[in-house]
Amino acid sequence: MNKVEKRFPLQKVSHDLLDFWENNLQAFKNDPSVKEPDLCIAYYMAQYTLIHFFGPNWSENNVQLKYLPKLGKLEVNLFDQPWKTPTIKVKNNFLYVFPLNKEEEIKHQNRVIDLAEMLFNLQNIEGIEEVFKLISNGDIEANYAVLQGAKLLCLSKQNFYFVKPQGEKRKDYDTKICLANGEILYCEMKSKLEKTGLTKGTILNTLIDARKQLPENSPGVIFLGYPGSWLGINDLPDMLGKAINEFLRTTKRIVALIIFVDEWQYIEKKVIRILTSNEIVNTNSPHYTKIPIEGILPSYNSNLSNYRSFIRTSPITPLDGPYFLIPMDEN
Numbered sequence: 001m002n003k004v005e006k007r008f009p010l011q012k013v014s015h016d017l018l019d020f021w022e023n024n025l026q027a028f029k030n031d032p033s034v035k036e037p038d039l040c041i042a043y044y045m046a047q048y049t050l051i052h053f054f055g056p057n058w059s060e061n062n063v064q065l066k067y068l069p070k071l072g073k074l075e076v077n078l079f080d081q082p083w084k085t086p087t088i089k090v091k092n093n094f095l096y097v098f099p100l101n102k103e104e105e106i107k108h109q110n111r112v113i114d115l116a117e118m119l120f121n122l123q124n125i126e127g128i129e130e131v132f133k134l135i136s137n138g139d140i141e142a143n144y145a146v147l148q149g150a151k152l153l154c155l156s157k158q159n160f161y162f163v164k165p166q167g168e169k170r171k172d173y174d175t176k177i178c179l180a181n182g183e184i185l186y187c188e189m190k191s192k193l194e195k196t197g198l199t200k201g202t203i204l205n206t207l208i209d210a211r212k213q214l215p216e217n218s219p220g221v222i223f224l225g226y227p228g229s230w231l232g233i234n235d236l237p238d239m240l241g242k243a244i245n246e247f248l249r250t251t252k253r254i255v256a257l258i259i260f261v262d263e264w265q266y267i268e269k270k271v272i273r274i275l276t277s278n279e280i281v282n283t284n285s286p287h288y289t290k291i292p293i294e295g296i297l298p299s300y301n302s303n304l305s306n307y308r309s310f311i312r313t314s315p316i317t318p319l320d321g322p323y324f325l326i327p328m329d330e331n
Contacts, residue, residue, distance in 0.1 A: 012124070013120055045310050047116075095111050107264070122151070130162060141194070159178040163176060173186050221258065251284070254285060256295075259280070
């Protein structure tokens with residue numbers, strides 16, 4: 001049995017354990033050399049969460065976590081596996097493990113925190129263990145987007161669960177959404193990797209591939225995440241619109257598309273990260289009336305009561321979605 005398999009069945013992180021880590025990390029607030037103690041606490045809480053789920057070797061190999069703070073009771077390390085000595089090249093730098101500038105450093109901090117936060121909040125969803133296994137094997141970027149799609153459903157208080165892979169076409173979709181009106185939606189979550197160039201064909205082919213995963217004659221939903229770097233491309237609205245319109249004209253199986261993106265804005269030495277989504281209902285589908293009039297993701301910005309944020313949200317302007325402020329170090 002390899003080290004990945006030893007992490008399963010999934011060892012969950014309780015609220016009490018998270019509170020224990022957070023309370024012992026409060027010493028950062030008494031250290032004058034730490035400029036942003038809340039950020040440091042959130043970052044190290046995320047480290048401990050990832051180590052708890054995947055082990056220290058995974059954390060070193062994928063996030064290059066070399067040490068943990070020794071503050072209070074945390075001086076007694078809860079994890080019995082030692083760090084490896086050689087530096088290991090990270091295969092996928094989606095987490096910006098080797099930041100080249102301040103913007104990349106901030107993205108690294110945010111993505112580590114966000115990954116741990118999503119795993120913590122979604123750990124009790126039925127079937128989520130399959131996503132954990134994929135991440136434990138190093139498939140981080142694509143499954144980060146799957147977690148973001150699940151996060152949107154969670155914040156919208158939708159009842160859903162992950163489907164165990166069957167190795168058979170039409171049965172290897174990601175989730176089932178159980179609407180309050182009793183209807184079942186079959187959902188596939190896709191994303192475009194950051195290195196992918198923007199073309200109409202790229203978007204259209206991804207949507208077609210997603211449709212192939214969903215059962216025939218049943219209402220299907222596709223979540224599609226695209227990289228924030230595309231937001232700076234002038235042709236994005238045109239290409240995205242044409243690909244979506246062409247796709248929806250040729251399908252009746254798909255009842256809705258949900259397009260989402262992480263947007264980064266830099267304002268007065270602060271970074272605002274906005275997770276935005278756009279829901280498009282396919283009126284060409286005979287199933288579209290099964291979706292509630294308020295949609296699949298109704299007003300998810302107000303439904304944070306059961307979602308624990310490692311960094312507390314601080315609304316400044318009315319934005320369409322939850323967002324976090326990551327302080328920017330001036331040094």
